[in-house]
Every structure is written in C-alpha cells, then in structure tokens.
Amino acid sequence: MPELPEVEALALDLGGRLTDRAVAKVHVVAFSALKTFDPPVHALEGSFVDDVTRHGKFLDIGVGGLHLVLHLARAGWVRWRDEVPALPPKPSNKSPLAIRVVLDDDTGLDVTEAGTRKSLAMYVVRDPADVPGIASLGPDPLADGFTVETLAGILEDAGRAQVKGVLRHQGTIAGIGNAYSDEVLHAARMSPFKPASSLAAEEVQTLHTAIRDVIGDAVARSRGLAASELKGEKKSHLAVHGRTGEACPVCGDTVREVSFADSSLQYCPTCQTGGKPLADRRMSRLLK
Incomplete structure (x- = not known):
C-alpha cells in the first residue's frame, strides 16, 4: 500500500x-x-x-x-x-x-x-x-505543528487503544500505514500492542523522534525517484515489515508476525517486546 x-x-x-x-x-x-x-x-x-x-x-x-x-x-x-x-x-x-x-x-x-x-x-x-x-485527516507527521505535545495529546485521547492502531488511523495521524507503523515501532523499540495512554513522557519523545526519522528518511530517499522505482526503494529499506523469519538488522533475532483477518504486522521480540513473542491468534487456531 x-x-x-x-x-x-x-x-x-x-x-x-x-x-x-x-x-x-x-x-x-x-x-x-x-x-x-x-x-x-x-x-x-x-x-x-x-x-x-x-x-x-x-x-x-x-x-x-x-x-x-x-x-x-x-x-x-x-x-x-x-x-x-x-x-x-x-x-x-x-x-x-x-x-x-x-x-x-x-x-x-x-x-x-x-x-x-x-x-x-x-x-x-x-x-x-x-x-x-x-x-477528516489528522495532522501530517512531517508538519511543523506535529510536536511532541501534539503526539502526547493524541495518545492520551486514544486511551487503551494499541499504539499500532493509533499510528495507522488516518483521522489521528495522516499518511502512516501498516508498513511504516511497523518500522516506526521497531525504531522506537516499542511493542505494537502497548496501550497508547500508558506511554511515559520519555516514551512519547522516543516515539515522536522515531516517527519523524523513519518517515522523514523515507521521504528523503524517495525524493527524485520515478514512480517505477518507488516500490523497490521502499521494500529494500524496511527493517521488519514484510520480513517474517529474517534476522532483525539491529539485534539479529528472528522477525516475527502477528496475523489478522486481512493484514499482518511484523516486529522483533528482542528489540520491542522484551524477548517475548506476541500471541498470534490465527496461528494458535491452526495449531489446535
């Protein structure tokens, strides 16, 4: 996408x-x-x-x-x-x-x-x-007005919603989808299932920095490329998204996946969840 x-x-x-x-x-x-x-x-x-x-x-x-x-x-x-x-x-x-x-x-x-x-x-x-x-779009994550305080307010308003879903919701933050939300959370070393309102002040700062860096760097790499080159450029620079079973480029642990009805997320257990794999309900049902 x-x-x-x-x-x-x-x-x-x-x-x-x-x-x-x-x-x-x-x-x-x-x-x-x-x-x-x-x-x-x-x-x-x-x-x-x-x-x-x-x-x-x-x-x-x-x-x-x-x-x-x-x-x-x-x-x-x-x-x-x-x-x-x-x-x-x-x-x-x-x-x-x-x-x-x-x-x-x-x-x-x-x-x-x-x-x-x-x-x-x-x-x-x-x-x-x-x-x-x-x-109905939320603020653009690269706009000057998207400050740490703006993000803190968004997370607080989201309550116990998972931070992955908050990042993806276009009415909350504009432009981040499934792939870059995975990348942002990996860069922030944060579980995708972490409740939004539970983030401490320093975690909000870390997440804000990860959003600006990951999205900003991707824009900089893509700038000037023809449309035919953009898909390949995106895929070649993803650290965890779409890389289930591969080694995390940061720590070497195996990238894991959680599947949903029509999508999936990827993450590194060592970097993001204290070494603990997240429950994948689809896989659990298949193993019964």
Missing part, C-alpha cells in the same frame, strides 16, 4: 511531468472507482494542470481550478506512459486499469489496481476538503 513517502514522491514526480500541461481526455475504466459526479469528469478536459500535491495518502492533481484526487488504497499505483494507445480503453471493473489520463501530446498516466478486491478511489472536486477522507 502506498503510504506518505511514496505518495509524496509520486506527487513530486508527476508534478514535474504534468504541471502546465493540458488534459485532453480522462477515461474512467473502472466505474466503481469514481466516487463523485459533480463536477463531472469531463470538466477536467481542456484545462491545464496547476500542480500536484498530497494530503496524507491522497494524491491531488489540480486541473484548471478543480482537483482530481486519487486514493490508491491497498494495491493501486500510477504508471507514466510516454505514448498512450490510440484506441480508448473499454470500461471494465475487472481490468487492472482503472483510470487513464491523456495529455495533449498523447503522453499520459495510467492508474491501476491489482487483484480482485477493488478499493481504489477517484474524486473530482472543487476543494480537496470536499473529499470525506481528506476532511
């Missing part, structure tokens, strides 16, 4: 390609992806791209005073095309291609979504705040 660093890099890459270029056509291939009807999609056509920005994990392409907003969800991605096929794509909710944006020189971009579970979302709005997911 693209998270803040990848969407930040996508916005930078696409901004250099799209800004001051005219949108000739927008093809909505997967109609289930389109979440708005006013303004209509064709209102974008014939207008110039003003800029490309992000809000949390939302990509925002400004076009002639309107906004084409994309949420790439779990398996979405954006691919640049130096040449767009002459024939328009046929509408289909089964094709990996969800949206095609064609520019005035027949270059463009394809927005795709792998797999059968379709969650990618596209909005055409007059103001980004008209997108419910953007309107």
Whole structure:
C-alpha cells in the first residue's frame, strides 16, 4: 500500500511531468472507482494542470481550478506512459486499469489496481476538503505543528487503544500505514500492542523522534525517484515489515508476525517486546 513517502514522491514526480500541461481526455475504466459526479469528469478536459500535491495518502492533481484526487488504497499505483494507445480503453471493473489520463501530446498516466478486491478511489472536486477522507485527516507527521505535545495529546485521547492502531488511523495521524507503523515501532523499540495512554513522557519523545526519522528518511530517499522505482526503494529499506523469519538488522533475532483477518504486522521480540513473542491468534487456531 502506498503510504506518505511514496505518495509524496509520486506527487513530486508527476508534478514535474504534468504541471502546465493540458488534459485532453480522462477515461474512467473502472466505474466503481469514481466516487463523485459533480463536477463531472469531463470538466477536467481542456484545462491545464496547476500542480500536484498530497494530503496524507491522497494524491491531488489540480486541473484548471478543480482537483482530481486519487486514493490508491491497498494495491493501486500510477504508471507514466510516454505514448498512450490510440484506441480508448473499454470500461471494465475487472481490468487492472482503472483510470487513464491523456495529455495533449498523447503522453499520459495510467492508474491501476491489482487483484480482485477493488478499493481504489477517484474524486473530482472543487476543494480537496470536499473529499470525506481528506476532511477528516489528522495532522501530517512531517508538519511543523506535529510536536511532541501534539503526539502526547493524541495518545492520551486514544486511551487503551494499541499504539499500532493509533499510528495507522488516518483521522489521528495522516499518511502512516501498516508498513511504516511497523518500522516506526521497531525504531522506537516499542511493542505494537502497548496501550497508547500508558506511554511515559520519555516514551512519547522516543516515539515522536522515531516517527519523524523513519518517515522523514523515507521521504528523503524517495525524493527524485520515478514512480517505477518507488516500490523497490521502499521494500529494500524496511527493517521488519514484510520480513517474517529474517534476522532483525539491529539485534539479529528472528522477525516475527502477528496475523489478522486481512493484514499482518511484523516486529522483533528482542528489540520491542522484551524477548517475548506476541500471541498470534490465527496461528494458535491452526495449531489446535
């Protein structure tokens, strides 16, 4: 799933390609992806791209005073095309291609979504705040206003909720997903199941530093990369996420996993849980 660093890099890459270029056509291939009807999609056509920005994990392409907003969800991605096929794509909710944006020189971009579970979302709005997911976003973890005190208030308000879930909740902190929450907690040497409001002042400071360092470093590494390089860059620098059974790069212990209905988390027992493996209920059921 693209998270803040990848969407930040996508916005930078696409901004250099799209800004001051005219949108000739927008093809909505997967109609289930389109979440708005006013303004209509064709209102974008014939207008110039003003800029490309992000809000949390939302990509925002400004076009002639309107906004084409994309949420790439779990398996979405954006691919640049130096040449767009002459024939328009046929509408289909089964094709990996969800949206095609064609520019005035027949270059463009394809927005795709792998797999059968379709969650990618596209909005055409007059103001980004008209997108419910953007309107409800929490603070950006790289913004100047995201202070230690801000994080302390978020954790206190979360009560006994697990800190992993607090980091992932977009209405609490914008842009951190499953992968980078694992990485942040590993850097902070903190259990993902630790109750949010139980953190002492020094632990809040440690967690804040880990958030700023892990997310900031990932943004710095991704900056300037083309969209085609971002997935590989992200995977190559993950310490624990997606590395179940491998050695922790800090202490050498085996990275372990806890599985849920539709996701999983990874952690290092030595670094994060005092050497004790966390209960994995899915695995426990399989062993009965």
